[in-house]
Amino acid sequence: MRDKIDGMPAALSPTPRSTIRKSARARSERAALYEVLDAALIAHLGVIVDGAPLVLPTTFGRIGDTVYVHGSTGALSLRAGTREPVCLTVTLLDGLVYARSVFHHSANYRSAVLHAQARLVTDPQEKLDSLQAVVEHLTPGSWAHARQPTAKELAATTVLAIDTAEASVKVRSGPPVDDQSDLDAATAWAGVLPLHQRWGPPQPCALLPEGSVVPAHVTERPSPG
């Protein structure tokens, strides 16, 4: 294992709040963190607004050890996110675990949780790079294909940088784990029902010129899993 990845320690260093109780499901490698982040299409951003948590879905991107989220300058969650700590979580649901007891029913999943003080991105180059990362994460190939942002569009967009220094990764995979007495009784079926994400056929915008061809970065996009 390398000592460093993107200048960060390759091993995640848990703090109390990023320590996972069921340690068998914890992953301690930074590479696993990046894998889970990169595989997820959206994240859930948690901020504190008037003393209460607010959790909203958001697109995101990653450059090295930093995750970026963006939105309108008017977005409540982004304004709150610069004042108080944030939490960004991504979850990939891989399947459902049917056990012999309802108690041991579970889900197979990969999740990553970041704890950070978000930073408002003000440097013009970092802002442009981070927006490219967000667009390329959600729709690879679109940054080069579509029209680039104007100065006005950039001014209407807020970007937050979220550090990945304090993070945890949790993975459950494999079959149900049942009690021996339930294995012996053998009265129920048990196993995993895998869940996959698949693209449907692209739906071209009705306002495209006749004969418009769907580009390869859309038609050949690999399924997310």
Added chain:
Amino acid sequence: MRDKIDGMPAALSPTPRSTIRKSARARSERAALYEVLDAALIAHLGVIVDGAPLVLPTTFGRIGDTVYVHGSTGALSLRAGTREPVCLTVTLLDGLVYARSVFHHSANYRSAVLHAQARLVTDPQEKLDSLQAVVEHLTPGSWAHARQPTAKELAATTVLAIDTAEASVKVRSGPPVDDQSDLDAATAWAGVLPLHQRWGPPQPCALLPEGSVVPAHVTERPSPG
């Protein structure tokens, strides 16, 4: 439209924090809230721990106007959830929206956000009913098929009740919305790449007796969307 659903007003009554800024995407009917909640396999629960937000994925269930989440009695998020306000969010990602400008790229999704003070479920019957709702939400048919919880298992499980009185629902669907100048330029493809969730073939546990048949509640489970 009915006046009441499950004894709650059929119209969602927005508070400042449950008011959606882009009102064209807001849904104000309680029925839409339940539809989105019922269609989602997992939720993200936001709690406050030591003054910082913590967002974790969780399974959940609904009975009438109440959403239930459960976990180990040792779970940090559930202990924190009874002391301070919580936020429970579900998101269904329906597709990616490729626009003619990167600025108008977007996602088609349905999301629901609940704001509440969670209540620890202590009544034995409500606890059992809520666990049944959680199991039947994640794996319909399992409550009757698998072994029911023992008193010891129930004692090891914490259930929180989350009220749906303060909630918002947001839906984006349809094609990209581009600027007229980009429509005129017609230099980029635009459209929607739909995203679907599909079950893979069930993977029976290797410890099942030979000849075990996969039950109908697993083989005939409809795809989640």
